[in-house]
Amino acid sequence: MDWNTLAELLVPDKDVKDLEYYEKAYPERVLEKGAEVTRLAPSPTGFMHIGNLYVALANERIAHQSGGVFYLRIEDTDEKRKVEGAVEVIHKSLRYFGVKFDEGADLGGEYGPYYQRQRAEVYHAYAKELIRKGLAYPCFCSEEDLESTRNYQTENKLLPGYYGEFAKCRNLTEEEIIANVKAGKPYVIRLRSQGDVEAKHVFHDEVKGDITVTENNQDVVILKSDGIPTYHFAHAIDDHFMRTTLVIRGEEWLSSLPIHIELFKVLGFRLPKYGHNCSIQKQDGETRRKLSKRKDPEASLNFYREQGYHPEAVRTYMLTLLNSNFEEWLLKCPDKPLDEFKYSIAKMGKSGALFDIVKLNDISKTYMATLDEKQTFTFLKSWADEFGTDEQKLYFADETYYCKALALCMGVGGKKRRKDFIYAKQAVESTAYFFDCTFAPTYEYRFDNGTVKNVLQGFADIYDENDDNSAWFDKVKAVAGNNGFATDMKAYKQNPENYPGSVADVAEMLRIATTGLANTPDLWTIMQILGKEKTLARLRQAIAVL
Ligand code: GLU
DSSP states (O other): OHHHHHHHHSSSOOOOOHHHHHHHSSOOOOOOOTOOEEEEEEOOSSSSBBHHHHHHHHHHHHHHHHTOOEEBBBOOOGGGGGOOOHHHHHHHHHTTTTTSEETTTTTTTOOOOBGGGGHHHHHHHHHHHHTTTEEEEEEEOHHHHHHHHHHHHHHHHHOSSOOOGGOTTTTTHHHHHHHHHHOOOOOEEEEEOOOOOEEEEEEEETTTTEEEEEOOOOOOOEEEETTTTTHHHHHHHHHHOOOOOOOEEEEEGGGHHHHHHHHHHHHTOOEEEEEOOEEEEETTTTTTEOTTTTTOGGGGGHHHHHTHHHHHHHHHHHHHHHHHHHHHHHHHHEEEEEGSSOOOGGGGGGGGEEEHHHHHHHHHHHHHTTTTTTHHHHHHHHHHHSSHHHHHGGGHHHHHHHHHHHHHOOOSSSSOOOOOOOOOHHHHTGGGGGGGGGGGOOOOOOOHHHHHHHHHHHHHHHHOOOOOHHHHHHHHHHHHHHTTSSHHHHHHHOOGGGSSSSHHHHHHHHHHHHHSSSSSOOOOHHHHHHHHHHHHHHHHHHHHOO
């Protein structure tokens, strides 16, 4: 059979060049010894899973710590999964968490293009080469043919797939192939596997250690009927020509490893090192399962940005999941930049990492409490600018005013720093009552309208913004007394039946009128921040609706 002629017929791409051309165009990278070239190779689906960050961070750390290169390749061979703007989402969400690429899609670089759809030529060149060598062949099987093979294999409990006796097109003659092509029958190009499924080898996985890998015997598709490569084929070619030295990827790819080993071999390429990262799991009742895009909002990277988790907190938590000695390091060096931690592939977990949002929240709370006034303001503002409501965006117009609110609500800059703020959204929402645009009281008082009105009016009549905390409280007491409420808590507790309530209830009425809430930080300070005019306006507003 003349495979040379068949190669031209089967992969009619005029642009392909000699193989040496590609070797020269994408030469070995000149890097220090030990430097690793790693990559993230997502499909542009528009959805970024927390697992993407997990893998990205591992690859980024290893590349940058070793003086290597970390790049972004877009695996867009599956047109159906492609979403407009997805690459921007990838950059944006990873950048937020401090993961930056050195080269790749939308950044450029010497080893591009970094979109697989733009690399057809090199895939075609190598598909042709494999056909010429008799290592690949066209397959004209229809979906129905493949389905009936599958059914037969299932019924007879046979290994599924296209191999051996089931590889119907493996031995078509030249005439049959030419006749099929001339008849316009669609075809794919398959690898003519040389593997033996009985043969097992020890393979060193950088994360999992020595594992046993069975040889591939599947005649996998390498080019689809439209000439687009499959992920497997593109992976081998791209990682060779982008000169990747180490592939850290999710363990869901472990089952494809035999295919990749064979592809690198038949293509004549050196196999990169592989490390298969355990997937992120979640405790769901009694069982552990993978974090699911459909069921778990926290599976999406967007979730953390929308809530306003501080990137540093998320990064810290990811590192605790990724490297077993990270927490110990953090305890010893709490003030050092995270990048100083010596990331080690050997300390990556070999089995499932359990994602614990409670722990992430604890880390976030502690981290938020370390931010000073300026940092808090800047962080909350940047969150609000992107994810806040129109009203929330306005909060940040007057920095001095907002910082006063933050000092009170979060204890920023003070001795009593509160450690219960997990993310920006929660912090910003806690300041809502300082702004008329979001001050929306429902006035749920526990006393009759007449009493509340008298209390509010009584206080409004004597309020003086120049009073210090204790003079202010004396006035609250005075109003309480004037309305028959106990001013002395001890006396009240002894004989509560003698009073409609105590000074605490009076303070609550003032609090609800001023803030709309029954529980807030110190009310005197709130009134100080709001200022006389606003305080009195709110008291009057409350009186008016009663
Ligand atoms: N495109 C694959 C994915 O979406 C990449 C797998 C790999 O890193 O080799 O996960």
